[in-house]
Amino acid sequence: MEKLADVWGYPSKILEASLRVLSRYQLCDRCLGRLFARLGRGLDNAERGRAIKVFLRMLSTNSEFSKKTLDSLQEGWLAPSEGRLEVCYVCGSKLDEIILELSDKAVKSLKESGIKVSSFLVGVKAGSDIEKRQNEVIGVLGLDTWESVRREVKRLVGKAITRELSLTPDFTNPDVIVVLDLTERKVELRIPPLILGGRYVKLGRFISQMPWIRSNGSRKYRLSIYEVCEDVLRAFNGAGLVLHAAGREDVDARALGDGRPLALEIKEATTKDFPQGEVKALELKREPWIHIVLNSKASREYVRLIKTAPARKTYRAVIFSSSKLSKDDLQKIESLSHQIISQRTPTRVLKRKKDIVRRRRVYEINATLISEHVIEVLLRVDGGLYVKEFVDGDDGRTTPSFSEVTGKPMRVVLLDVLEVEKIQSLKK
Numbered sequence: 422m423e424k425l426a427d428v429w430g431y432p433s434k435i436l437e438a439s440l441r442v443l444s445r446y447q448l449c450d451r452c453l454g455r456l457f458a459r460l461g462r463g464l465d466n467a468e469r470g471r472a473i474k475v476f477l478r479m480l481s482t483n484s485e486f487s488k489k490t491l492d493s494l495q496e497g498w499l500a501p502s503e504g505r506l507e508v509c510y511v512c513g514s515k516l517d518e519i520i521l522e523l524s525d526k527a528v529k530s531l532k533e534s535g536i537k538v539s540s541f542l543v544g545v546k547a548g549s550d551i552e553k554r555q556n557e558v559i560g561v562l563g564l565d566t567w568e569s570v571r572r573e574v575k576r577l578v579g580k581a582i583t584r585e586l587s588l589t590p591d592f593t594n595p596d597v598i599v600v601l602d603l604t605e606r607k608v609e610l611r612i613p614p615l616i617l618g619g620r621y622v623k624l625g626r627f628i629s630q631m632p633w634i635r636s637n638g639s640r641k642y643r644l645s646i647y648e649v650c651e652d653v654l655r656a657f658n659g660a661g662l663v664l665h666a667a668g669r670e671d672v673d674a675r676a677l678g679d680g681r682p683l684a685l686e687i688k689e690a691t692t693k694d695f696p697q698g699e700v701k702a703l704e705l706k707r708e709p710w711i712h713i714v715l716n717s718k719a720s721r722e723y724v725r726l727i728k729t730a731p732a733r734k735t736y737r738a739v740i741f742s743s744s745k746l747s748k749d750d751l752q753k754i755e756s757l758s759h760q761i762i763s764q765r766t767p768t769r770v771l772k773r774k775k776d777i778v779r780r781r782r783v784y785e786i787n788a789t790l791i792s793e794h795v796i797e798v799l800l801r802v803d804g805g806l807y808v809k810e811f812v813d814g815d816d817g818r819t820t821p822s823f824s825e826v827t828g829k830p831m832r833v834v835l836l837d838v839l840e841v842e843k844i845q846s847l848k849k
């Protein structure tokens with residue numbers, strides 16, 4: 422036995438709400454139907470609105486409806502030539518026309534843009550008069566069955582684009598965003614940045630991550646990672662570049678092994694094809710110093726993870742001590758494994774960074790005596806630990822430190838990052 426659903430109370434609630442609205446506002450089929458968009462899958466809002474009007478008209482025979490309400494029930498199926506068509510309070514009876522016009526303009530501008538796209542997203546600017554007036558009507562509706570006019574227009578224009586151009590809607594990483602203006606009836610195409618994920622290996626010292634230009638305009642270092650990344654702009658026809666990296670090594674430290682994770686955000690890329698098939702990565706190089714491998718497209722979430730997900734880092738440090746070192750000193754240094762280091766912001770970066778105390782864990786230390794004054798140390802530590810200060814103590818601002826436990830002043834002369842290991846897996 423079929424039974425009427427009791428989802429929104431009784432079906433009469435829908436009719437009562439419709440009467441409440443229609444006794445105050447003349448609405449076209451579409452604007453009435455939009456108030457019940459969550460009822461009946463696969464229907465168009467104009468069909469919903471019309472069905473309600475038809476049913477209310479059938480009921481009007483034995484009911485007492487005001488003339489205004491009865492007039493409201495005409496709109497939308499009487500042809501204008503019959504002379505009784507009132508304009509819709511919400512859209513001025515223009516919405517169908519606006520949707521058609523915006524669909525045509527969107528299809529046309531995508532065709533003519535010359536941008537190679539396979540996926541798209543439609544957005545509608547907020548704040549149109551239609552939207553404001555619909556909000557007013559929703560105020561007397563008393564049900565939460567409605568959808569916004571922006572959502573309806575997005576959906577209908579999106580369907581037209583898919584139908585005419587065989588493009589796929591993509592809500593997270595579209596190739597192009599089609600922005601619609603309901604008031605001006607305008608279409609604008611926006612190209613979201615293309616984000617590529619990868620890693621960089623820095624085999625030379627005195628190479629900065631970003632170009633370092635002194636106030637007199639001269640360069641402090643001859644090469645930067647960013648400048649090598651800029652080669653990617655040509656490949657994707659981009660207009661600008663943002664480099665996001667998982668931290669930054671000191672200018673005089675190398676980044677070896679697999680290198681440091683990075684994401685490149687390419688603005689206004691008009692080519693978005695990433696190498697497929699056998700060539701699955703893009704390489705950018707400045708021989709013999711910098712190697713960058715970009716291995717896939719990435720999301721905004723990947724950029725966030727790169728910058729915020731905790732990391733562990735493995736370093737190699739060559740350390741000098743002016744006092745002679747013994748096996749006993751090596752043991753004292755290795756005893757710092759598994760300790761928590763308390764570190765105030767190093768003196769050398771105080772100008773740029775706030776003076777705070779950070780606590781970082783040391784996982785493992787292996788020390789080897791190279792000569793009486795030089796040791797080589799491998800350390801695995803939490804990201805964010807300043808290694809140079811962990812060795813020299815920074816006048817007691819880092820504790821414990823190599824200098825503190827051996828009682829011998831020590832300093833790092835060469836530093837390499839061997840591994841940057843993100844604890845959370847980086848989802849592209």
Ligand SMILES: [Zn+2]
Pocket residue numbers: 448449450451452453509510511512513514515516
């Ligand atoms: Zn309307």
